[in-house]
Amino acid sequence: xxxxxxxxxxxxxxxxxxxxxxxxxxxxxxxxxxxxxxxxxxxxxxxxxxxxxxxxxxxxxxxxxxxxxxxxxxxxxxxxxxxxxxxxxxxxxxxxxxxxxxxxxxxxxxxxxxxxxxxxxxxxxxxxxxxxxxxxxxxxxxxxxxxxxxxxxxxxxxxxxxxxxxxxxxxxxxxxxxxxxxxxxxxxxxxxxxxxxxxxxxxxxxxxxxxxxxxxxxxxxxxxxxxxxxxxxxxxxxxxxxxxxxxxxxxxxxxxxxxxxxxxxxxxxxxxxxxxxxxxxxxxxxxxxxxxxxxxxxxxxxxxxxxxxxxxxxxxxxxxxxxxxxxxxxxxxxxxxxxxxxxxxxxxxxxxxxxxxxxxxxxxxxxxxxxxxxxxxxxxxxxxxxxxxxxxxxxxxxxxxxxxxxxxxxxxxxxxxxxxxxxxxxxxxxxxxxxxxxxxxxxxxxxxxxxxxxxxxxxxxxxxxxxxxxxxxxxxxxxxxxxxxxxxxxxxxxxxxxxxxxxxxxxxxxxxxxx
Numbered sequence: 001x002x003x004x005x006x007x008x009x010x011x012x013x014x015x016x017x018x019x020x021x022x023x024x025x026x027x028x029x030x031x032x033x034x035x036x037x038x039x040x041x042x043x044x045x046x047x048x049x050x051x052x053x054x055x056x057x058x059x060x061x062x063x064x065x066x067x068x069x070x071x072x073x074x075x076x077x078x079x080x081x082x083x084x085x086x087x088x089x090x091x092x093x094x095x096x097x098x099x100x101x102x103x104x105x106x107x108x109x110x111x112x113x114x115x116x117x118x119x120x121x122x123x124x125x126x127x128x129x130x131x132x133x134x135x136x137x138x139x140x141x142x143x144x145x146x147x148x149x150x151x152x153x154x155x156x157x158x159x160x161x162x163x164x165x166x167x168x169x170x171x172x173x174x175x176x177x178x179x180x181x182x183x184x185x186x187x188x189x190x191x192x193x194x195x196x197x198x199x200x201x202x203x204x205x206x207x208x209x210x211x212x213x214x215x216x217x218x219x220x221x222x223x224x225x226x227x228x229x230x231x232x233x234x235x236x237x238x239x240x241x242x243x244x245x246x247x248x249x250x251x252x253x254x255x256x257x258x259x260x261x262x263x264x265x266x267x268x269x270x271x272x273x274x275x276x277x278x279x280x281x282x283x284x285x286x287x288x289x290x291x292x293x294x295x296x297x298x299x300x301x302x303x304x305x306x307x308x309x310x311x312x313x314x315x316x317x318x319x320x321x322x323x324x325x326x327x328x329x330x331x332x333x334x335x336x337x338x339x340x341x342x343x344x345x346x347x348x349x350x351x352x353x354x355x356x357x358x359x360x361x362x363x364x365x366x367x368x369x370x371x372x373x374x375x376x377x378x379x380x381x382x383x384x385x386x387x388x389x390x391x392x393x394x395x396x397x398x399x400x401x402x403x404x405x406x407x408x409x410x411x412x413x414x415x416x417x418x419x420x421x422x423x424x425x426x427x428x429x430x431x432x433x434x435x436x437x438x439x440x441x442x443x444x445x446x447x448x449x450x451x452x453x454x455x456x457x458x459x460x461x462x463x464x465x466x467x468x469x470x471x472x473x474x475x476x477x478x479x480x481x482x483x484x485x486x487x488x489x490x491x492x493x494x495x496x497x498x499x500x501x502x503x504x505x506x507x508x509x510x511x512x513x514x515x
Contacts, residue, residue, distance in 0.1 A: 012058035014039055024058040029065050030073055034058050056103065069093075077106035097360065139252060146245040153238040157231060164218060164227050172212045179209035247429060268315055268514055270301040273335040276456070280508075288455065288512040290320075292470060296456055297323040297511055302335055303451035313414045315451055316426065320511035322472055323456050324349045327410060328356065329421060329449040338454065343388055344438055345452075346410065346423045353393045353404045355436050358386055393436055404435060409515055414451070455512055473499040 013021040014036035024034035028043060030053045035043070043049045054075060065074055067086035074084040080098040089095045101109065182198075182205040189195045218224040269285035276298035278291040290297045303315050319325045328345020330338055342358040394401040407425035411432065414421050422437040470476050475497060477484040484493045 012060060026055040027057070027059050027061065029054045029056060029061075029075075032061050032065055034061075054103065075103070076100045077103060079106065079109075143245070143248055143252070146241065146248055150238065150241045150245050153234060153241055157234050157238060160227065160234075161231065164223075168218050169214055172214060175205070175209045175212050179205040182206070243429065265307075267306040269304055269306075270453070270512075270514065271304045273300045273302060273452075275299050279455075286514040287510055289508050290323075290455075290511045291508045296470070298456040299512075300335060300338070300454045301452065301512075302332070303453065303514070311416050313416075313451065314412065316409055316411045316515040317453055318409045318513040318515050319348070319453075320455070320509075321406065323511060325456075325512070326356065326454040327412060327452065328423075329414065330452045332448045332450045335450070335452060338452075339388075342386060342449070344421050344440060344449070346393075346412075346435060347390065348406060351403070351406070353406070353435065354390050355393055355438065356388055356390055357438060358388045360386060407435070410435075412451070453512060471497045471499065471501055473497060473501065475499075 012024040012027070012034050014024050015033040016035055016039040022036040022038070025037045025040050026043070027034040043053055043055065054073075066072065067074055067089060070086050070088040072086035072088055074086055076085050076087070076090050077083070078085050078090075078095045078098045078100055081095065084103075085095050085100070090100050179202075182202040186195060186198050186202045189198060218227065266284065266286070270281060270288065271285070272279075272281065275281075276290075276296060278297065279299045280289045280291075281287070282289070288299060288301065297320065305313070317327055319327075324347075326338075326343075326345050326347040328343065330343050330345070331341030334341025343356050344358065345356045347354050347356050393404045395404055396402075404425075407427075409426040411424040411426050412421070413424070419440040420437055421440060423435040425433045425435055427433065476487045477493070477497070478487055485491070486493065486498075
């Protein structure tokens, strides 16, 4: 009877059956064999085997049940690194601080996670708003509307200009026609006296015709001035519409590098954690100002929102060209002193851009790895150390590796589902260049991270700076009530630095803006 049973080619067979091999019921990971119901009984009834020999659903082992590093049986699953590990990996090596599960528990939890993600993807697929047909229709309507408005604006400008110039040229053509008629009449006149009497008028008509320039624009006057102003106004609208159309095409074709710069709403505001004596906020808490006479530029501000973000949070900041700055995510509890907690961000220091990332690490010694500057934060949590790593961001230029230029505006996108933090340089209304994207580790979910901006250095002693003024060229001056004294040379200056910049303790400049 069994010879007539057709089995699936992928069916795992019992390794202990000598003849007529039956389908396997379980696979022993330790023995590395698959067993049918009959041969499985010993593993199910012997207490020692039942406790020490893990059983799984039938599978083709192919010799991959042992740890390549320790040679021990793979018994656990590391959720952080998504890999199977042995007991030595779990308690001694790099996985010892990770989230470890037994195979059965990991299988159950990951299966539930896949089901949840499947529902999310199914909702995306079923959502009419993201259907291909509706998307195509929406994009066609948007681009079609932009192109129609642009064509209408161009046509209007063309018609206005051509109609006006055509009227003017037509008036000038009358002089040419008049001179032609006068010359023909004079040439036909045979009587000498009449010809001489006619010649004065003919001469005037000819001179007037010779002065006509058909390539000349409108004649000077109120009509031309009014038309020029109308063309300028409509031209500005046309340029704006052309820019929108051009940007929409770029966004459609290359959305990664071309996204319209949409200003953030008023729901985003700065919440100062520390402000230097020369720092102040605007009334709407979206602009930061600095008076260099009152102290150095130094502030740490959280970026707070009155709205609840669903799947991502985005902010755009315009930052000072002169001072150093850092923006990204930090622990809310350590915002007043960033060295006490985790930091993920983009830093501009000494005219160079670098990335900041934090990880947990055993011990307290500083180290260097792969050319990256590693700084020990000195913060111990649950027997571990928080270590912040700083890495210089460069690009391949004509002269080799070169520092990335300072961005005019920085756009930051915190993607919650993907656990990523992306930084972009905005150089125009539609141009967006990615600077770096950081993958946030699973373990940071235990940290309460919030967006922040830090201007200048942390914890500057303001008492030594209150009576000094630093010029952008680097010279530091003291004010004695009447004149400025160069602290290095001792020379006095009345109103200007030797570099030409006006010295004034009353100049307040905007150093950071939520765009």
